[in-house]
Amino acid sequence: MKPLHAWLLGLVTVLALGCTELLVPGFPHRAHLTEDRCGKPGQPPCPTCATCHDDIRNDRPQRRDDPALCRRCHGEATERLMAQVRPWSHKRTEIIFSHETHLQLDAFVGQCVACHAGVTEDGVEGEVFPPMALCIDCHDDGLRADECASCHRQRDLQRLVPETFLRHDGAFFRNHGMVASRNEGVCATCHAESDCVRCHSQGQPLGLKTILPEAIDRPLIHRGDFVARHAIEARSQQGQCARCHQPSFCDSCHLERGVSGQRRDGLNPHPIGWVGPNAGGRNHHGRAARRDITSCAACHDAGPATNCIRCHRVGGPGGNPHPSGWRSQRSPDAPMCRYCHVP
Amino acid sequence: MRLRSIEIAFAIGATSTLVATPAAAQPRSEQGVVEGEDLFAYSLHVETIGRLFRRAGYDARGSLVEGGIALPLYNFARLRIDDLDTPWGDDSVDVELGAWGNLNLAEAGPLQRLDGDVQVARIRQRFDHGYVTLGRQVRGGGAARFVRFDGAQAAVHAPFGLGLETYGGFTVLPRWNQQPGYHLLGSAAEELVRDPAVLQAPAREQHWLVGGRVYYTDDDVIDAGLSFHEQRADGGLARRTAGLDASYTPLDLFALTGRVLLDVDATEVPDLRAVLDLYPVDSVVLSASYQHLIPALMLSRQSVLSVFSTSAFDEWGIDGQWRATSWLRVGGDAYLDRFEGGAFGHRAGGHLRVSNNGAIHTVARIGYRRVQEAINGYHQLRASASLRPWPRAHLTADGFLYLYDEPISGVSSSVVGVISGGYEVARYLELLIATSLARSPYALTDVQSTLRVEVDWEGEVR
Numbered sequence: 001m002k003p004l005h006a007w008l009l010g011l012v013t014v015l016a017l018g019c020t021e022l023l024v025p026g027f028p029h030r031a032h033l034t035e036d037r038c039g040k041p042g043q044p045p046c047p048t049c050a051t052c053h054d055d056i057r058n059d060r061p062q063r064r065d066d067p068a069l070c071r072r073c074h075g076e077a078t079e080r081l082m083a084q085v086r087p088w089s090h091k092r093t094e095i096i097f098s099h100e101t102h103l104q105l106d107a108f109v110g111q112c113v114a115c116h117a118g119v120t121e122d123g124v125e126g127e128v129f130p131p132m133a134l135c136i137d138c139h140d141d142g143l144r145a146d147e148c149a150s151c152h153r154q155r156d157l158q159r160l161v162p163e164t165f166l167r168h169d170g171a172f173f174r175n176h177g178m179v180a181s182r183n184e185g186v187c188a189t190c191h192a193e194s195d196c197v198r199c200h201s202q203g204q205p206l207g208l209k210t211i212l213p214e215a216i217d218r219p220l221i222h223r224g225d226f227v228a229r230h231a232i233e234a235r236s237q238q239g240q241c242a243r244c245h246q247p248s249f250c251d252s253c254h255l256e257r258g259v260s261g262q263r264r265d266g267l268n269p270h271p272i273g274w275v276g277p278n279a280g281g282r283n284h285h286g287r288a289a290r291r292d293i294t295s296c297a298a299c300h301d302a303g304p305a306t307n308c309i310r311c312h313r314v315g316g317p318g319g320n321p322h323p324s325g326w327r328s329q330r331s332p333d334a335p336m337c338r339y340c341h342v343p
Numbered sequence: 344m345r346l347r348s349i350e351i352a353f354a355i356g357a358t359s360t361l362v363a364t365p366a367a368a369q370p371r372s373e374q375g376v377v378e379g380e381d382l383f384a385y386s387l388h389v390e391t392i393g394r395l396f397r398r399a400g401y402d403a404r405g406s407l408v409e410g411g412i413a414l415p416l417y418n419f420a421r422l423r424i425d426d427l428d429t430p431w432g433d434d435s436v437d438v439e440l441g442a443w444g445n446l447n448l449a450e451a452g453p454l455q456r457l458d459g460d461v462q463v464a465r466i467r468q469r470f471d472h473g474y475v476t477l478g479r480q481v482r483g484g485g486a487a488r489f490v491r492f493d494g495a496q497a498a499v500h501a502p503f504g505l506g507l508e509t510y511g512g513f514t515v516l517p518r519w520n521q522q523p524g525y526h527l528l529g530s531a532a533e534e535l536v537r538d539p540a541v542l543q544a545p546a547r548e549q550h551w552l553v554g555g556r557v558y559y560t561d562d563d564v565i566d567a568g569l570s571f572h573e574q575r576a577d578g579g580l581a582r583r584t585a586g587l588d589a590s591y592t593p594l595d596l597f598a599l600t601g602r603v604l605l606d607v608d609a610t611e612v613p614d615l616r617a618v619l620d621l622y623p624v625d626s627v628v629l630s631a632s633y634q635h636l637i638p639a640l641m642l643s644r645q646s647v648l649s650v651f652s653t654s655a656f657d658e659w660g661i662d663g664q665w666r667a668t669s670w671l672r673v674g675g676d677a678y679l680d681r682f683e684g685g686a687f688g689h690r691a692g693g694h695l696r697v698s699n700n701g702a703i704h705t706v707a708r709i710g711y712r713r714v715q716e717a718i719n720g721y722h723q724l725r726a727s728a729s730l731r732p733w734p735r736a737h738l739t740a741d742g743f744l745y746l747y748d749e750p751i752s753g754v755s756s757s758v759v760g761v762i763s764g765g766y767e768v769a770r771y772l773e774l775l776i777a778t779s780l781a782r783s784p785y786a787l788t789d790v791q792s793t794l795r796v797e798v799d800w801e802g803e804v805r
Contacts, residue, residue: 236715
């Protein structure tokens with residue numbers, strides 16, 4: 001079997017396993033809390049939330065998956081029943097929260113369902129954790145976006161995605177720069193400046209797709225076969241590459257591959273008729289340069305050695321390269337201007 | 344400075360486990376707070392990544408040249424200390440240090456280069472109505488876009504929602520702008536010309552930046568700022584930009600955000616963006632955006648090519664996500680570009696994400712993407728899955744298939760696959776191993792392996 005086929009087969013198997021897991025239920029809260037074979041003569045008392053979760057009501061560490069809890073009602077059948085149940089084991093990050101304090105408030109009158117509503121509804125498996133919006137219903141007067149650590153452990157904040165403040169969904173990834181400029185203090189609650197630099201620094205030898213192969217949900221720009229499609233991306237979103245990369249970054253690879261304007265023995269990637277009037281009377285390189293000069297810069301931006309200057313300098317055969325309406329506040333004596341405007 | 348950078352990166356990595364002793368990380372409640380004592384928080388993150396692959400590539404003549412085995416060792420470390428006391432205020436100083444180092448173990452000669460850099464090294468003194476930050480730091484947004492510099496930044500938050508932020512310093516130069524350590528197999532002469540070890544050191548005093556922003560904020564409803572940024576490179580003007588940014592969130596139902604930059608030198612608008620986010624119901628997020636960009640003005644004004652064009656392109660986009668159920672999410676986006684001269688391009692895609700919080704936490708995701716521009720385009724199919732078979736272990740698989748409209752180097756498709764497995768050895772230590780396999784227009788077969796050791800430690804100490 002070819003390695004490629006083996007890999008694809010592995011991927012399909014993993015996906016199939018994942019789908020199979022969707023059918024496995026969590027702890028049957030519904031069966032326990034709506035069960036009618038209890039409370040009558042000869043039957044065990046009907047369980048309530050406190051039957052199993054009394055510890056957490058008093059802010060003590062919770063005994064989960066403790067057979068002793070189940071044995072009080074299920075007796076000798078406990079082990080067999082526990083083997084049939086696959087309790088919800090997904091690790092949720094810790095919340096700094098006092099159940100005891102909250103349950104004493106008038107808003108809760110000792111009832112768990114005020115926050116954990118829906119635990120017995122069809123389709124609900126495992127623990128029903130209240131959304132943060134529910135906290136804000138009461139805490140909106142004093143809860144600020146830069147005080148996440150009041151309820152969340154600092155170490156968890158980098159693994160959480162806010163859903164109430166500064167929602168990180170939708171087009172957030174594309175626009176996070178605008179958001180960050182106005183909310184630096186808020187961002188700093190979870191993110192260090194080093195985190196910004198890890199994405200935005202072009203000096204690092206490793207890209208995030210290599211550092212974080214497991215982060216399949218993160219919208220990393222260079223994931224997959226970016227090398228092959230990078231030219232398409234650059235033309236599709238002109239100027240976007242230049243937000244982070246300087247032209248010399250691009251040219252370092254192009255030079256090695258022999259497709260740079262700075263390599264004397266390099267291969268010319270442009271079609272026949274690219275420079276100078278061709279059979280159709282069109283000058284392809286001029287039109288392409290007008291449309292996306294950043295792509296040209298990826299190979300041809302070499303200061304005074306830029307090969308464009310040879311033809312486009314004042315008096316050269318290439319003519320005036322400035323577009324119609326072009327203007328600058330700089331003096332013609334500026335060093336860059338003098339590449340072409342030789343006094 | 345360079346040697347110091349490398350030393351810092353490796354020293355932090357090597358001593359991380361010594362620093363991260365359990366005795367230093369007791370919860371605040373267990374320690375008790377004594378009046379007059381400085382209780383501060385720290386977090387330490389260290390990653391050591393070893394990779395293994397064999398070099399091979401085409402030289403300028405198109406001949407395949409095979410190289411030796413490469414085993415680069417990459418180290419990243421970040422130390423953050425918050426809420427230190429000073430004579431000017433309790434819990435008012437934050438310190439951050441981030442650095443990386445890289446060493447190629449299995450190679451000899453110029454390829455076995457010890458490399459590294461300090462990414463951030465800053466100290467911030469917070470006051471009741473502002474802050475001052477000194478050191479290597481970043482500045483983002485507004486006219487600054489994103490810059491990194493060695494210098495100072497200060498902010499004053501005045502009454503009535505007004506404020507002023509200002510910054511200045513020497514630009515952190517992209518010393519490894521030419522793909523650090525990524526020596527392909529061209530001629531040695533070409534490599535030497537670009538090797539940072541033989542390049543003339545740039546005069547840093549000719550590379551500096553300065554800028555500021557005044558703003559008004561009305562709690563969470565209105566936020567608007569006017570900013571200015573000037574950056575010099577090689578003693579000449581690189582960028583002189585003014586910016587206006589604003590956001591308006593009158594209701595929880597929508598948010599309107601925008602930014603416009605003015606290139607003061609060219610008196611053109613090189614970058615304009617506007618985004619409308621809609622939250623019609625909790626489970627749905629919709630965004631509509633518009634962007635106007637002049638690519639030439641993204642180049643430094645020191646680039647001679649920056650004066651060759653003022654052509655712009657406009658882009659309209661929509662993006663949406665729907666949490667259909669607790670286990671199903673659907674998302675998609677579409678962007679239409681109009682280039683000067685009337686040509687159009689587009690990008691669009693969608694994905695389906697299924698998750699299960701059962702005994703084995705599972706995420707499966709499948710997506711399709713289409714990109715088309717004037718010359719070429721591609722279809723992308725992506726399937727990925729993540730499993731957590733045990734609470735401390737996770738497995739992921741991520742696969743991509745690309746079909747190109749026009750062959751690239753004579754090849755019409757690419758396949759990339761990545762599998763990884765991670766295990767949390769202890770609360771602060773995680774191991775991950777990953778292997779990628781690719782077949783693309785630039786590689787008949789590309790196999791790489793990665794081992795990542797990650798240390799995360801945080802605590803509070805007196």
